[in-house]
Every structure is written in structure tokens, then in C-alpha cells.
Amino acid sequence: MHPTFSIVFFTTASGAGFALLLLIGVGVPLALLPDDAGFGAAALLVAAVLIAGGLVSSAFHLGRPERAWRAFSQWRSSWLSREGALSVLTFVPAVIFAFGWLAFGATGGFAGLCGFLAAAGAVASVYCTGMIYASLKPIRQWHNPWVVPNYFALGLMSGFLVLDLILRFWVVRPVGIGLLSLAAVLVAWWIKESYWRSIDAGTAASTVASATGLGRRGAVRMLERPHTEENYLLTEMGFRIARKHRRRLRNIARLAAFLVPVVAVLVALVWGGGAGRIAAAVAVLSAALGLVVERWLFFAEARHTVTLYYGADQV
Amino acid sequence: MTDLPASPPGRKQLGLVIDLDICVGCHACATACKEWNSGGHMAPLTDFHPYGGDPQGVWFNRIHSFEEGDGEGARTVHFPRSCLHCAEPACVTVCPTGASYKRAEDGIVLVNEAICIGCKLCSWACPYGAREFDADVGVMKKCTLCIDRIYNDNLAVEERLPACVMVCPTHARHFGDLGDPNSAVSEMVARRGGLDLMPELGYRPVNKYLPPRLDRMAPAPGPAEPPAAPDPAEGNRLLRWIDRLLSR
Amino acid sequence: MTFGERWRDYWSPREVIDTSPKVSDEVKYTTCYMCACRCGIKVHLKNGGIRYIEGNPNHPVNRGVICGKGASGIMQQQSPAKLQKPLLRVGERGAGEFREIEWDEAIDTAIAWLSRIRDDDPRKLAFFTGRDQSQSLTGFWATQFGTPNFAAHGGFCSVNMAAAGMYTLGSSFWEFGEPDWERTRLFLMFGVAEDHDSNPIKTALSGLRSRGAKFVSINPVRTGYSAIADEWIGIRPGTDGLFVLSLIHELLRADKVDLDYLGHYTNAAWLVIQSPGAANDGLFLRGADGNPLVLDGNGALASALEPGAAARIVGEAMLEGGGRAVPVFQLIAERYLDPAYAPEAVAATCGVPAETIRRLAAEIAETAFAHEIEVPVPWVDWAGRRHETMRGRPVSVHAMRGISAHSNGFQTCRALHLLQILLGTIDVPGGWRYKSPHPKPCPPGPRPAGRADQVAAGRPLGGAPLGYPMGPEDLIVDADGNPQRIDKAFSWDAPLAAHGLMHLLIRNAWAADPYPIDTLFMYMANMAWNSAMNTAETIRMLTDKDPATGEYKIPRIIYSDAYYSEMVGYSDLILPDTTYLERWDCISLLDRPIGGVDGPADSIRQPVIAVDRDVRPFQDVLIDLAVRLRLPAFVTTDGSPRFPGGYKDYIALHERRPGVGPLAGWRGEAGADHGRGAPNPRQLQRYVENGCFWKYELPPEQRYYKHANKAYLEGAVSMGLIDNAEPIVLQLYVEPLQRFRLAAQGHGPVRPPPASAARIEAYFDPLPFWYEPFEGARIDPHEFPLHAITQRPMQMYHSWHSQNAWLRQILGRNRLFVGRAVGRRLGLQDDDWVWVSSHAGRIPAQVKLMDGVNPDTVWTWNAIGKRAGAWNLAADAPEFTKGFLLNHLITDLLPEGGPPAANADPVTGQAAWYDLRVRLEKAPDADAGAGKPHLPALRHPPSFAALPEVLRYGAPRR
Numbered sequence A: 001m002h003p004t005f006s007i008v009f010f011t012t013a014s015g016a017g018f019a020l021l022l023l024i025g026v027g028v029p030l031a032l033l034p035d036d037a038g039f040g041a042a043a044l045l046v047a048a049v050l051i052a053g054g055l056v057s058s059a060f061h062l063g064r065p066e067r068a069w070r071a072f073s074q075w076r077s078s079w080l081s082r083e084g085a086l087s088v089l090t091f092v093p094a095v096i097f098a099f100g101w102l103a104f105g106a107t108g109g110f111a112g113l114c115g116f117l118a119a120a121g122a123v124a125s126v127y128c129t130g131m132i133y134a135s136l137k138p139i140r141q142w143h144n145p146w147v148v149p150n151y152f153a154l155g156l157m158s159g160f161l162v163l164d165l166i167l168r169f170w171v172v173r174p175v176g177i178g179l180l181s182l183a184a185v186l187v188a189w190w191i192k193e194s195y196w197r198s199i200d201a202g203t204a205a206s207t208v209a210s211a212t213g214l215g216r217r218g219a220v221r222m223l224e225r226p227h228t229e230e231n232y233l234l235t236e237m238g239f240r241i242a243r244k245h246r247r248r249l250r251n252i253a254r255l256a257a258f259l260v261p262v263v264a265v266l267v268a269l270v271w272g273g274g275a276g277r278i279a280a281a282v283a284v285l286s287a288a289l290g291l292v293v294e295r296w297l298f299f300a301e302a303r304h305t306v307t308l309y310y311g312a313d314q315v
Numbered sequence B: 001m002t003d004l005p006a007s008p009p010g011r012k013q014l015g016l017v018i019d020l021d022i023c024v025g026c027h028a029c030a031t032a033c034k035e036w037n038s039g040g041h042m043a044p045l046t047d048f049h050p051y052g053g054d055p056q057g058v059w060f061n062r063i064h065s066f067e068e069g070d071g072e073g074a075r076t077v078h079f080p081r082s083c084l085h086c087a088e089p090a091c092v093t094v095c096p097t098g099a100s101y102k103r104a105e106d107g108i109v110l111v112n113e114a115i116c117i118g119c120k121l122c123s124w125a126c127p128y129g130a131r132e133f134d135a136d137v138g139v140m141k142k143c144t145l146c147i148d149r150i151y152n153d154n155l156a157v158e159e160r161l162p163a164c165v166m167v168c169p170t171h172a173r174h175f176g177d178l179g180d181p182n183s184a185v186s187e188m189v190a191r192r193g194g195l196d197l198m199p200e201l202g203y204r205p206v207n208k209y210l211p212p213r214l215d216r217m218a219p220a221p222g223p224a225e226p227p228a229a230p231d232p233a234e235g236n237r238l239l240r241w242i243d244r245l246l247s248r
Numbered sequence C: 001m002t003f004g005e006r007w008r009d010y011w012s013p014r015e016v017i018d019t020s021p022k023v024s025d026e027v028k029y030t031t032c033y034m035c036a037c038r039c040g041i042k043v044h045l046k047n048g049g050i051r052y053i054e055g056n057p058n059h060p061v062n063r064g065v066i067c068g069k070g071a072s073g074i075m076q077q078q079s080p081a082k083l084q085k086p087l088l089r090v091g092e093r094g095a096g097e098f099r100e101i102e103w104d105e106a107i108d109t110a111i112a113w114l115s116r117i118r119d120d121d122p123r124k125l126a127f128f129t130g131r132d133q134s135q136s137l138t139g140f141w142a143t144q145f146g147t148p149n150f151a152a153h154g155g156f157c158s159v160n161m162a163a164a165g166m167y168t169l170g171s172s173f174w175e176f177g178e179p180d181w182e183r184t185r186l187f188l189m190f191g192v193a194e195d196h197d198s199n200p201i202k203t204a205l206s207g208l209r210s211r212g213a214k215f216v217s218i219n220p221v222r223t224g225y226s227a228i229a230d231e232w233i234g235i236r237p238g239t240d241g242l243f244v245l246s247l248i249h250e251l252l253r254a255d256k257v258d259l260d261y262l263g264h265y266t267n268a269a270w271l272v273i274q275s276p277g278a279a280n281d282g283l284f285l286r287g288a289d290g291n292p293l294v295l296d297g298n299g300a301l302a303s304a305l306e307p308g309a310a311a312r313i314v315g316e317a318m319l320e321g322g323g324r325a326v327p328v329f330q331l332i333a334e335r336y337l338d339p340a341y342a343p344e345a346v347a348a349t350c351g352v353p354a355e356t357i358r359r360l361a362a363e364i365a366e367t368a369f370a371h372e373i374e375v376p377v378p379w380v381d382w383a384g385r386r387h388e389t390m391r392g393r394p395v396s397v398h399a400m401r402g403i404s405a406h407s408n409g410f411q412t413c414r415a416l417h418l419l420q421i422l423l424g425t426i427d428v429p430g431g432w433r434y435k436s437p438h439p440k441p442c443p444p445g446p447r448p449a450g451r452a453d454q455v456a457a458g459r460p461l462g463g464a465p466l467g468y469p470m471g472p473e474d475l476i477v478d479a480d481g482n483p484q485r486i487d488k489a490f491s492w493d494a495p496l497a498a499h500g501l502m503h504l505l506i507r508n509a510w511a512a513d514p515y516p517i518d519t520l521f522m523y524m525a526n527m528a529w530n531s532a533m534n535t536a537e538t539i540r541m542l543t544d545k546d547p548a549t550g551e552y553k554i555p556r557i558i559y560s561d562a563y564y565s566e567m568v569g570y571s572d573l574i575l576p577d578t579t580y581l582e583r584w585d586c587i588s589l590l591d592r593p594i595g596g597v598d599g600p601a602d603s604i605r606q607p608v609i610a611v612d613r614d615v616r617p618f619q620d621v622l623i624d625l626a627v628r629l630r631l632p633a634f635v636t637t638d639g640s641p642r643f644p645g646g647y648k649d650y651i652a653l654h655e656r657r658p659g660v661g662p663l664a665g666w667r668g669e670a671g672a673d674h675g676r677g678a679p680n681p682r683q684l685q686r687y688v689e690n691g692c693f694w695k696y697e698l699p700p701e702q703r704y705y706k707h708a709n710k711a712y713l714e715g716a717v718s719m720g721l722i723d724n725a726e727p728i729v730l731q732l733y734v735e736p737l738q739r740f741r742l743a744a745q746g747h748g749p750v751r752p753p754p755a756s757a758a759r760i761e762a763y764f765d766p767l768p769f770w771y772e773p774f775e776g777a778r779i780d781p782h783e784f785p786l787h788a789i790t791q792r793p794m795q796m797y798h799s800w801h802s803q804n805a806w807l808r809q810i811l812g813r814n815r816l817f818v819g820r821a822v823g824r825r826l827g828l829q830d831d832d833w834v835w836v837s838s839h840a841g842r843i844p845a846q847v848k849l850m851d852g853v854n855p856d857t858v859w860t861w862n863a864i865g866k867r868a869g870a871w872n873l874a875a876d877a878p879e880f881t882k883g884f885l886l887n888h889l890i891t892d893l894l895p896e897g898g899p900p901a902a903n904a905d906p907v908t909g910q911a912a913w914y915d916l917r918v919r920l921e922k923a924p925d926a927d928a929g930a931g932k933p934h935l936p937a938l939r940h941p942p943s944f945a946a947l948p949e950v951l952r953y954g955a956p957r958r
């Protein structure tokens, strides 16, 4: 599948933003996080920018962005519609929660409830994002049980890293969040490796033989394509990445998304203060880079069944 | 609307039956489709860089070719590919706007251009590559089963067929109600062992493909060898013909 | 909409579809010309443009279907390469620099060039036409002008098939006959990819499969039609003759020939003189009346044309004065029973296992003799005998350029006809049938004109320039045996060149051999590109100048094209034509009509849309030129135009012979006559009313055995199709060939020059034989181990269709298809680049591996590679950057290693495109496309508009 930057950015950014919202929405009412208005303003702003930025970015991918408002209507069947609807709906409790907290300093009661609701919306939104991909049967690498956990874990990990960084401007050495961040990164790493192992091992049920109904005489091989140059199907769904690039990019993702953040988080746990902030910032930046690579790969490694008509014998 | 219409057995399901045994891969159905639909319900079928380095455009029907098997029994097979108007089309259910829909009355899967947002998700959901995006207008397009021909009162009754069916010089394409087990197309499918493409994905395509006949490759029954002349000497062989009289 | 409706519509949108849109404002019928199949089409017009083109369901050719090209006619009309205005070259040839001129200037320029030639020596005009369908006009024009230097493209196309058929059957494969599609049970197709009968063949093949008849394709490549064959025989190119003669060997051995048919309808029993060294050796033994003789049942001589002679097919007649004569059949049996033709002996050469040959022979025998058909229709043969049924043997054959485009194609095609005749399958139920206006006498009528005594300044030629020689005295040579035509047709180089030799035209004109010409006038032939053998060399000759004068060696080139083809770039004066949708045309019985097996038919084109550029139908221009040159048939006695309305008037009013004109339908003042009749001024109107075609159905008793069917032959005479009702005797043994051979042996007044004698003697065998194609025999097979051939893609017509926005998306570049085994040996993978080398040079090509190809063969789609700048395509078009033209490797002359000779069949001069031998080497750089033969991009005429980036055809018409 062709990795479109707007979609890569959208899923990584909104994943981080929703996770951040989840953490604040749960952590602040439960007083696990400081209720400092400055912290609130910063954290909520970052979450809002990540979520909204992602959503706006995703609209760039649309052929008719001015009609994007129509995308909320088919929530009964469409994960994309559900995701759209939920991410917008999530703003309602999130805004009330933010208003209550920032304007009135209220983090419990109704505001706290709204925090919980926003957190639930965030979880649901990320679930929908994952399901958009996981529900697509023609793409084996997406129609995979690790995809939704993957979206959750990577989102949560990036949310923790961002939260850890922000928190460090109010708390010198947030050990708890630091440890949780560490755990989130390690869990995400494990899930990602499991995903990779799963797609590397599996083979699809669909083959060129099942795609054409042929094969009774023996192996089926493509002889000619219907067109000698490109077309929409090939640019959108025929994208292929060479094996050696794939290996290299996976290593970059491992390094930047997981290894560097792990080290940086450990450093931040030990040092705190300015150095801690720098280390946390390194963790965030490195993870951002790594997750963009990871998300790019998530698309680039995915093979659509339409390629069976264009020379692939398996997907 | 995104909800799929119920499809109880016997419900009208219009579609195509494509005979891979006799398709010669001439592309007539592809260009006739392009031609009709260029001015039809989903018009235009835009072309990009039509005279340039990377010419490409929107087509609803494309002709591939494959080789099947090795050695004696092998064959080359031409393979037309268009929307299969599936009974369980995820292309419809994934659509966030309701632009993609399956008609209850005849099972045709369509895109409502007026509300499509061009999110392309339906094209990802279609295993068969039957949807093509028109980047010029930013919406998804696809085979309409020639909905503007098959019910068209301005056409003679015998012309109310999809353009690709009308044109096919080998008559490898047939149109009809595959929901009706007694229709001509259903009977043809039953007789010839018509197939679903990628049945494992569960889309339950309405269009069927008739596989190349296997029985046809065998040599016609005949003597393994012409009865050899009893005497191989050439002179005698000529003698055999000498007294045959042929009156002109 | 109310808010409630909007609300509902948001959640459950519903689309309202107009399922009955108006299709068109107007429908006009005409004839397609996206290729030469001549299908009838219905053009739907809407809001002043073309909405849709579809097949005419009533049309006898296509019965409603059209092909991929035909359905893309809309885009041909949209082409940005359409010429806009007459052009006069200003830069060097090949640069593409032109001045746009007015028609007056164009016509005046042409007249200035042409009238001088006509007044001086008409031979200095060479007028050659390509894939047009108006040869009855262009040939007539040339005759009127007085030049023998006229031909159309048949010489490089399929004259091997035409000549072999005309001398054997009085018709030919090509589009002049077809299998009895409804009744045949076993159909053998040799070397056909698409052919002219594109749609009818497709429809018929699918009919065969549905009916359970067996279809065998003999072809080195398994694509297209071969893909759906019951059996594919991947023969080695150029070896079909041997393969077929081996089938004949097997049939003779098993006594599976139709002796009855041979006796009644062929020259099997005719006696052939056997007196080696004598001047009459190998000729038919003839009686005093000149009729051939046979041995009757008592062993006495009898006239072969006398009904009732009980003739023997083997035996011997001793001649007075020594020598003997034996029946043709005996010669056939003696020759082909030779073990040299046994399946085992030919298998390795043909690349076909001996068992396959033997089995196929058995299947042929079984089908022909165990499944005889009888159609219960009584008929009367030429001798007056009544037959209660029409008997047939359901084996049929079709063949085209896989046979003809080899230097042994004439004899190979003869071998195929021999097979058909021995089985008794010519024009019988289930066999191969003549299409009207055939059969003709074999060979038909007029001999070619063009000898010195037939050419005179200011006068028409003393006959038509093309015809069928019966012997050396009909050649167009001078007293020393030198060629007298610029293409050397009908010379000792190519005695039976019935269609001329267009592929040698440019070389000979350049070399002033046999004489210099002044003006080359061409129409609809892309001779600077895909119909050139050795494209780069041809371009060099077109642009070569005489160092003494600084003049081009070919001084003047006038060309008519409708589009900006490669050839336009090499021409001096361009007369831009309309497209096929903008003009009148006629598909005439005098040329290549649409007649079918059940009767004659012809058709027309009418303008269906108005011309929007400053272009004129070429035929109108040609008639205009004729009037200004005062060519007698085109002016009345007072010098005024005989056809003031141009071609349209000519079609309706011209008479070639009394009562016979271009169109056979609705003749006579009242439009009541068919075939023969006075011209009818309202004839075209009647055609238009009938969907632009005319068709006559023969009564059932005339539909088979036409060559010997009394009612048919008499009917054909009254229709004007043939001149007399004599039977057409199928010629197993072709006596005219022997006449050439005797001349080569030193007999008769007209003899070949010594250098040609051996060649004539070797190849003018009156019975078919096989020899290794010339190029393969001359090159080192280790150096060039592979055969390289082309195939026509079904959806592209030669070079025309790269300008078509839809078709070029399907095939915008061609790859070289290579057998998987060869690929493995050379370490090749799909899309790798290779160098393809022949004895003439090398070109880069991108590879696709496949299985269904003869292991010694590589192939590609024909005419996809283009010259940069041609066809008004952008500079980065894949046709230039990635596509390639095999013609760069094919030469018009044979490689060294023997006497200099054309790369052509020695009998007919047919270009031997498919004799090409090559070697492949993996190209080290990933994209070797840049290594093509370098030709600078053609520039464009000034009036070409900028190319659109996006095409939204149909959008405004909704």
C-alpha cells in the first residue's frame, strides 16, 4: 500500500494525542497527575494539537475535503465513520473537562466525569483507527490480530513519552510516569515485534490462483498487464518495498522508536531536572521519528490482493 | 446507504458471466466500456497525460493475461476484470459517507459521486481492484453495470445490455440475473462450473467466471496412426492408385 | 429540501439515477476504418460531438460487434496529431520544419511537379499507396497518368498468400476465403495473430469452441487466438512448409486423399511431359486444341476439359518422338512419399515431435473421411451433371503472415493449398470457402503492363500496372532482362510480384536503379518507419544528397497522411487527409470488397462529422489533380471535370467496363440492378439508407463448389464478377512456374540473365517444396541462434494508434517476450534490458519471460516503438523512451554470404520480415533504453495545439 504522508502523520499524531488525552483524562481526576493549571494548559494544548492536527492532516488525503462533514454518517457499518464521529465527539467532554479544569480549577465531579468520558472517547477512537485497517480483508498485513493492539500500544507509548516530557516542567523527576513510560515502550516494542513476526510468518489464503479461478492446469503466472504504464490501482495499492529496505527500515524503527526512548527514559529517570528534560525530549523526538518510520512501513509492507492480478503470486 | 440490502435467495442480482474459455483478450470490452461510460452515468472517465510520458486514466474494465500450467496441457488465459457486484461488498460497508451503496432492487453496487469524499477506503476494501479514483474530480468511480443502458427506454430492447457485453466479438460476456437460479446465466454457470474469485474472502461475488474447459484439450478420437500401407515399397504404393478411374 | 429530508439524506443518502438518458441526437451509419476489417458502425452524435460508436448489427462483416480499436474511434478523432493544413517542407528532411500553405499553393506545386513528368517520361513518377482501401481509384489514376510505377502495400504484406492462392485456387487466404465456420470440425490455423478479418474470426473461433469443433493453432507463440486453441503447436518459424508436406506424406501413405474430388475439380490427372532437357519438359501434354490431356480408362489420351473422360491419376503415356508423360498426381505421390518427408525426418527441423505430426495427420484423415458431410441441396456442375447433395469434408485451414512473411512463403502457402485440395476441402461444406468475388480463373486475367512499348509521354499506360504473369514473356523487363519498374516487380528478381515491391522502392529510387525517378508520391504508408525494412538505412536514403548538386537523391516526395506520422517528417509536400469519419469512401468489388461466402457485398463510408481543419479527402485531391493534368478518364471531351463532385461522383458514376463500376448495389437508372447496370446517380443515397452497405445472397445451390458450379459461374458472369463461365480447375501443379524454370534452363525467347538463372531454376518448382529461409541459411546459427518475429496486437493498428489516448494506455511500450529456458540460460528476469543483435545492428529491449513460445523464438508487439516527436506525443512518451521497433534489425537485402539479393521470397518478392535471426545479451546498465539508435526528435507543424494534461471527454455532453 502506498504510504501517504498525511495518513502516516495522522495516525501517529492522533494516536499520541488521544493517548495523552486518555492519560490526563484519567490521571488528573484521580489525582495521579498534578492539577496545576499551567500543566493542564500545556498538556491539553499538546493533546489538542496532536489530535486536531492529525484530523486536519487526514483531510488532505481526501479527494473532496470540503465534504468531510459527510464522513460521520455511516457509523453503523464504517470504522472510518465511527472513528471520525468518535474523535469529534470526544472533543465535547474534553472541552468541558478542559474548561472546568482551566477556568474553575475543577478536576473532579462533573469535570472529572468528563475527563473520564474524554478518555473513553480517546480509547474508542484509537480502537476505531486500528479497526479501519484490521477490518480490511484484502490486506493480510492489516487484517491481523496484532493491528489493534499495535495501535493502542504505540499510541499509549507515545502518549506516555509526551506526558513525561511535559510533566518534567512541573515535576523534577516524575518517577512513576517515567517507569510507566518505560513499560509502555517495552510493551509496544514487544507488540510490534510480534506483529512483524506474525506477518512474516503468515501466508495469505489468496493467491493468484484463487484470484483468477485458474490453476487446474498448474501454476498460474501473469503474462501481460492490462496497461503498460501505471494506474491508480498500482500507485495506490501496488506499492512495493524491497526486502533490504524493509530490513533496514525496521531496524531504524527499532532503534528510534524503542531503543533510544528506552535509554533516554532511563537516563531521565536517573537524572531529572534539565538533563532529564533533555533526555525526555530526545525520547519524544526519537520516538516520533521512529513511529513515522514504523507507520510508513505499516503501509509499505502491506500487500493488497489486487497485486495478484499484476504479477504477485501471493500477498 | 451503507447498510447492505438483505439478499434472500432468489432476490434479483444482476451481473456478468465471463467465459475464460473463449476470451481472446482483444480489449474490445475494455474500450467499449470506456467509450460508453465516458459519456455515461459516471462521466467522464478522465485520462491523465493522455499524450505524455505516463498516460493513465479511469477504466472500469481491464484485460489481463496469464499462463496456466507447463508443457502439454498449459494454456494462455485472457482475463477481463471489472466490478463483481458482490453480495457482501465491504467496499460498501467501509464507506463513511454512504456514497457507496448496493441497490436493493437489482444488487448493483454504485458510487454516488455527489457525496463521495474521495477517502479511497472502498478501493482498499475491494479485493478485486474494481474501483478507480478520478483525481480530477476527487471521487471514486466504478463499473455501473451500465445502469444507464440496461433500463434505458431510449434503446431498443435488444440493446439494453452492458456495453462490454454488446461489443464482445467472441460472445464471452453474458449479462443477466444471477439471483434467479433458472436464468440463462445461472444455468450457464451451473453447466460450466462457474467460479467465484477469491471465495475465501467471503465477498460472494455476483459475477461469475467460467473456467477454461479442460476436456477440450484432448485430441479428437481417431486412429493413432493412419492405416499404414501394407507394403512400404513405393512402386507398389503407386500401383494401388493406378486403376482408380475418375471421370471428369 | 426540507430540513427533515436533508437530515434523512445525511444519514441514509439516496441517489436518484436517470436510467433512461437520451443516448444521442442522431445516429449515422458508416464503415469503420480503425483497421482494414471494414466493419459496419453506428455513430451516435450528441450535442455536436460523437457520443458513442458501436457495431451495426445488420452488417455482414461484424454483425454488431466491434473491436478494441473500433470502439476507440472517438479518441482517433480527438488525436492531437491530426494534420491541420497542407505543409511544405522548409528545413532539412527529417527535421520536421514546415511552412503551412494554402491548398491552392499545394495543388499548384503538385501540378508543377507532376505535369512536367507526365510530359517528359511518366515513369519518373512512382505512386505507391499503403493501407488504403481505394486501390481501384489509385491504380486507375496511375494507369491514366501513364506510369507503371504503381503498387500498394501487398508486396510487403502478404503477396505470398495472394499469389500462391491465385495460381492454385483462383482465390487466396488473406480475406478472400474463410473456413466453413458453421460446419467445419477440425480447423487448422497457421501463423495468424489477428488478421484483416478481425471480428469475424473472433466470433467464428468462439463458435467453433462452443460447438465442439477442434481448433488447432500452429504458431510459435501462444497468445490471442492461439490461447483459446484446443491444441497449440509451437512450431519453429519458417518450417511450416516442411511440417505440412509431412502431413501430406502421412495422408498419402495411408491413402487418405479424396480421389473423386481430385478427378473432378483439379489437374491431378493432367499429364505432365517428362523429358528432361527438352523445351517442353514439365509442361502439360496438350492436344491440338491446346487443351491439356489425360489418360482415360483405357490408357488412351483424352482431353482433360472434355466431360466424362475417366481419367487415371497414375500411369504413363509414351510420347511420339520419345519422352513420356505422367499424371500430376503421380508426381505428387512420388515426391511426397519420399522418406525425407516422414515425421521423424522433419521433427527436429520443425521443432514438433514426430508423434504430434502423425497424430494430427490421423485426426485430419479421420475428420475428413469418417465425418463426411452431405448438405441436401442438389446442384449441377460445369459439365452439366446433376449432384443430389453437396458433399464436404469438414477440415479447414486458414493462414496468414506467419506463412507469408518468410522467404519460402510462396511455396509454403502452396503446400497448404495442396493439403486442402488433396483432402477435397476447397469450397465444400465444412471446408474452406471462397468469398465473393472469388473464385477467379487461376491465375486471373490481365497481365501486368509497363514494358517500354506500353509507356509513352502524355498518355495512359497500355494496361493496368499490376497483374499475373503466365510466363517469362509477361515480365516487365527489357531485352536484356533488366527490370523496367522502379520496384523491380515482374523482373527476374521477383517474377510473380503481383502486388509490387514497395519495400524496395526507396532503395531503388535512391540508387536510381534501374533508372532515376523525379517524384515519389505516397499515400497512407509510413515508409520511414514501420513499413521500412531497416528503418535507419531507409531514413539515410531518404535524406541522402547528391554531393555534386546538393539535391536529394530522391528529388521530390509528395505524401498524403491524415496524422503526423514519421513519414510526414521526410516528405516535401504534404496533402493532409481527413479522418475516416469525415469523408466518402467506397469498399469496392473492384478492390477488396466485403463479399462473403454466401454472396457479393460492398460498402461505403459517408461523412458523419464535419471537417474542422483545412484538410481534404485525398481521393478528392487525387481527382482534382487528374482533372488539372487532363488525365483522359477524368475529363470530358471539352476538358471539364467528368466527376465535378469529386470522389463522391466518381463512386457513383465511374464505369470500369460497361455496367461495372465501383459499387455493385442499386445500379441502373432506377436502382433495380445489382452487379452490372448503368450508373445510378442516387446510388450513394441508397447505400446510406441501407446502413452503408449492399449485400446479395446467393441461392443455396450456388453456395458451394463455386469453382465448378454451373449456376454460380453463370450468375457470376452476369454480375460482372468473372468474364466467362468456364470451370476453374484447381492447380495442384502450377504450369506457369515451370515456364520460368524452362527459361532458366535456356529455353524460349525470354530468358533470365545468367546471374538469376540458378535461382529461378531452384525456386520455381511447380510442386511445393521446402527450403531453409534465406537469412537463416546465410547467417551463422551459433552467432544468431534465435528467431525474432512480431505479432499484431489486437487493440492497435500498426503505427496509427499510439496517438490514441485510450489505446496507448493499454500498450504504450513493447517488451521482448523470451522463452523461460532462454531467459534462464542468459540469467534474465522480467523487465531486464537486453541488447538484441542481428547481422544488421543492435537495439535495446526490455524483456518479459513466458512459457508459451517456441524455445528458439523471441517476439514482440509490432509497431509500438516510435520516433521521438512523431504523432505529436510528448518527449517522454514511453513509445520513444522504452518501446522499440524490430525493423531496425530487419534488412531489405540479405546478409552477405551469397549473391546480393532482396530479403524476400524469390517467386513473389514478398518481404521476409519473419526470417530475422538474432542474439540476446544482457545489458549491464539497468535502463539501456537510452542506447537506442539516435534520431533527433521531429519538430511539429506550427498549428499543433499544446497537448492537454487532462482529458475529460464526455464531461460536457452529459
Ligand SMILES: Nc1nc2c(c(=O)[nH]1)N[C@H]1C(S)=C(S)[C@@H](COP(=O)(O)OP(=O)(O)OC[C@H]3O[C@@H](n4cnc5c(=O)[nH]c(N)nc54)[C@H](O)[C@@H]3O)O[C@H]1N2
Residues within 6 Å of the ligand: C035, C036, C131, C157, C158, C190, C191, C192, C193, C194, C195, C196, C197, C198, C218, C219, C220, C221, C235, C236, C237, C238, C239, C240, C399, C400, C401, C402, C403, C406, C789, C790, C791, C792, C793, C794, C795, C796, C797, C798, C859, C914
Ligand atoms: N489489430 C490489428 N489488426 C491487423 C493489423 C494490425 O496492425 N493490428 N494489421 C493488418 C495487416 S496489414 C495484416 S497484413 C494482417 C496480418 O495478420 P496476421 O497474419 O494475423 O498478422 P501477424 O501479426 O503478422 O501474425 C503473424 C502470426 O504468425 C506467427 N508466426 C510467425 N512466424 C511464423 C511461422 O513461421 N509459422 C507459423 N505457423 N506462425 C508464425 C506469429 O507468431 C503471429 O502470431 O493483420 C491486419 N489486421
Ligand SMILES: Nc1nc2c(c(=O)[nH]1)N[C@H]1C(S)=C(S)[C@@H](COP(=O)(O)OP(=O)(O)OC[C@H]3O[C@@H](n4cnc5c(=O)[nH]c(N)nc54)[C@H](O)[C@@H]3O)O[C@H]1N2
Residues within 6 Å of the ligand: C130, C131, C153, C156, C157, C158, C523, C524, C525, C526, C527, C530, C531, C532, C560, C561, C562, C563, C564, C565, C566, C567, C577, C578, C579, C580, C618, C790, C791, C797, C798, C799, C800, C862, C886, C887, C890, C913
Ligand atoms: N517488423 C515488422 N514490420 C512490419 C510488419 C511486421 O509484421 N513486422 N508488417 C508489415 C505489414 S503486413 C504492413 S501492411 C505494414 C504496415 O505499415 P504501414 O503501412 O507503414 O503502416 P501504418 O501504420 O498503417 O501507416 C499508414 C499511414 O497511414 C496513415 N493514415 C491513417 N489513416 C489515414 C487516412 O485516413 N488517410 C491518410 N492519408 N493516411 C492515413 C497513418 O497515419 C500512417 O502514417 O507494416 C509492415 N511492417
Ligand code: SF4
Residues within 6 Å of the ligand: B082, B083, B084, B085, B086, B089, B090, B091, B092, B109, B125, B126, B127, B128, B129, B130, B131, B142, B203
Ligand atoms: S468487486 Fe469490489 S467494488 Fe465491486 S462490489 Fe465487489 S468489493 Fe465492491
Ligand code: SF4
Residues within 6 Å of the ligand: B094, B095, B096, B097, B098, B099, B100, B111, B115, B116, B117, B118, B119, B120, B121, B122, B123, B139, B140
Ligand atoms: S472514496 Fe467515496 S465511495 Fe469510497 S469509501 Fe470514500 S466516500 Fe465512500
Ligand code: SF4
Residues within 6 Å of the ligand: B032, B033, B034, B036, B037, B060, B061, B082, B083, B142, B143, B144, B145, B146, B162, B163, B164, B165
Ligand atoms: S457493465 Fe458497463 S460499466 Fe461495467 S464493465 Fe461492462 S461496460 Fe463497463
Ligand code: SF4
Residues within 6 Å of the ligand: B022, B023, B024, B025, B026, B027, B028, B029, B030, B063, B078, B080, B167, B168, B169, B170, B171, B172, B173
Ligand atoms: S471483448 Fe470479449 S474476447 Fe475481447 S477481451 Fe473482452 S471478454 Fe475477451
Ligand code: SF4
Residues within 6 Å of the ligand: C032, C033, C034, C035, C036, C037, C038, C039, C062, C065, C066, C067, C068, C069, C070, C071, C198, C199
Ligand atoms: S476490426 Fe475493429 S478497427 Fe477494424 S474495422 Fe472492425 S471495428 Fe474497426
Ligand SMILES: [Mo]
Residues within 6 Å of the ligand: C156, C157, C158
Ligand atoms: Mo499488412
